[in-house]
Amino acid sequence: MQLLIDPEGADRNSRVTGIRLAILLTRLMEQWRLGRFDAENALIIVAVIAITSEKLVRAGLTDTQRSLEEYLPLSRLQGCNVSSISAATGINRETVRRRVRRLMDEGALIRTEAGEIALPPERVNDDTALTLVRRQLEAVTRFMNESIRDGAVVGE
Secondary structure (H helix, E strand, O other), rough: EEEOOOOOHHHHHHHHHHHHHHHHHHHHHHHHHHOOOOHHHHHHHHHHHHHHHHHHHHHHHOOOHHOOOOOHHHHHHOOOHHHHOOOOOOOOOHHHHHHHHHHHHOOOOOOOOOEEEEOOHHHHOOOHHHHHHHHHHHHHHHHHHHHHOOOOOOOO
């Protein structure tokens, strides 16, 4: 089933939808921050994932590569640097540079042989990453179910 925005329902429920979107965003960011990262570091990590991985979704992955349990070589990732992270997050470039350096010192990020910024492969394949994805998916599912109940989104 494909979900679509019901324009009239979305307009009628625009305040509720806006509130639910704000709640969704805070739930998603809360999951990233749990135990380790402040909001800016979490945003930087999310930006690195989005920047380095977006082309994978567009180019297509094999059935096994679709799972985080499958190792994916760093060479398959899109390049990522301080400028692209700054542009994606809106965080000042110098602040991003300092934070990336600290995240690398902590082992949360690495620099590839090509000089690009990426997540360490062992971090991508661990149980913590799988748990995070499941929790994020639960938050999105909750948001979508609430949006359907509110009448802002309909199934076709």
